[in-house]
Amino acid sequence: MKACLLRTPARIQNNPLEFSEVADPKPGAGQVLVRVQVCGVCRTDLHVIEGELPPKLSPVIPGHQVVGRIHETGPNAKRFAKGDRVGIAWLHQTDGTCEYCQRGEENLCNHPLFTGYTVNGGYAEWIVAPEGFVYPIPEGLTDEHAAPLLCAGIIGYRCLRMAKLGRGAALGFYGFGAAAHVAIQVANYWGVDVYASTRDERHQVLAKELGAKWTGGTLDAPPVPLDAAIVFAPAGEIVPAALKTLRKGGRLILGGIHMSDIPSFPYDLLYQERMIRSVANNTRQDGEEFLKLAAEIPIRTHVQMYPLSEANRALNQLKNDAISGAAVLRVQS
Ligand SMILES: [Zn+2]
Numbered sequence: 098m099k100a101c102l103l104r105t106p107a108r109i110q111n112n113p114l115e116f117s118e119v120a121d122p123k124p125g126a127g128q129v130l131v132r133v134q135v136c137g138v139c140r141t142d143l144h145v146i147e148g149e150l151p152p153k154l155s156p157v158i159p160g161h162q163v164v165g166r167i168h169e170t171g172p173n174a175k176r177f178a179k180g181d182r183v184g185i186a187w188l189h190q191t192d193g194t195c196e197y198c199q200r201g202e203e204n205l206c207n208h209p210l211f212t213g214y215t216v217n218g219g220y221a222e223w224i225v226a227p228e229g230f231v232y233p234i235p236e237g238l239t240d241e242h243a244a245p246l247l248c249a250g251i252i253g254y255r256c257l258r259m260a261k262l263g264r265g266a267a268l269g270f271y272g273f274g275a276a277a278h279v280a281i282q283v284a285n286y287w288g289v290d291v292y293a294s295t296r297d298e299r300h301q302v303l304a305k306e307l308g309a310k311w312t313g314g315t316l317d318a319p320p321v322p323l324d325a326a327i328v329f330a331p332a333g334e335i336v337p338a339a340l341k342t343l344r345k346g347g348r349l350i351l352g353g354i355h356m357s358d359i360p361s362f363p364y365d366l367l368y369q370e371r372m373i374r375s376v377a378n379n380t381r382q383d384g385e386e387f388l389k390l391a392a393e394i395p396i397r398t399h400v401q402m403y404p405l406s407e408a409n410r411a412l413n414q415l416k417n418d419a420i421s422g423a424a425v426l427r428v429q430s
């Protein structure tokens with residue numbers, strides 16, 4: 098099959114993904130073989146490709162926002178039938194037995210596998226995954242518009258839940274890429290006002306179009322104290338700036354898997370019961386709840402399409418803030 102292969106992590110400017118011919122995967126026990134239609138491009142893919150996340154499998158096929166059709170089922174896989182439309186996300190598998198899995202916190206599993214990082218992902222024509230970690234994709238969403246929901250969407254949803262907001266609450270977003278452009282639609286649906294801070298003016302325009310009450314540069318102060326803020330951008334210097342915008346007892350949620358170092362800041366910024374919390378991965382329940390909600394709202398994603406062979410170009414544009422909404426690779430036409 099055709100796939101984009103990462104042999105050694107390198108800066109994306111060097112176009113490290115090789116568009117190559119590799120062996121087709123075969124579904125093992127409990128697994129399904131999926132013909133990939135599209136695969137979303139996520140900032141985590143950049144962190145894998147550039148080596149900010151330590152390499153776990155080499156070479157590796159990145160990509161963890163896969164939409165495709167079931168083609169074949171392995172031994173004992175009975176959940177899906179050939180032709181079913183499904184999604185495969187970042188959480189590829191958990192052990193199901195560790196203390197976190199037992200406690201219903203499978204996102205924190207001690208022995209997880211991650212799609213497109215510790216196992217091969219969806220920048221390829223075919224992918225295998227355990228059927229229990231595969232999501233049915235609701236009707237009413239095209240393949241390309243569904244793809245960004247599978248990571249950007251689900252993680253944004255988990256961030257929103259952690260922010261614990263009611264109707265009329267004021268919520269800040271730092272960074273306005275793929276996750277934020279979905280999360281704002283959920284926030285608006287819940288009656289929450291969004292104040293979007295982002296360095297890129299094109300992203301400010303999209304935030305306004307999608308109903309942001311206010312937009313500004315990364316370090317501009319929103320006009321009201323915020324009940325919570327979510328940091329989507331991977332820049333640690335945002336943390337003290339965002340703390341300054343919170344009311345007493347406000348929550349700061351960090352949505353990224355990787356962030357540059359957070360500079361030291363005076364305790365006063367945190368005192369008065371402000372909270373900082375990171376979000377790590379997601380549970381399958383998050384994914385199922387969110388996809389149901391996405392179809393109900395319905396969420397409209399903005400996507401920029403690229404052929405699979407141009408994954409390097411899509412990732413370079415993502416790094417340069419040149420994507421409005423989400424980048425998606427088309428694998429089958
Ligand atoms: Zn576990």
Ligand SMILES: [Zn+2]
Pocket residue numbers: 139140141142161187248249
């Ligand atoms: Zn992701």
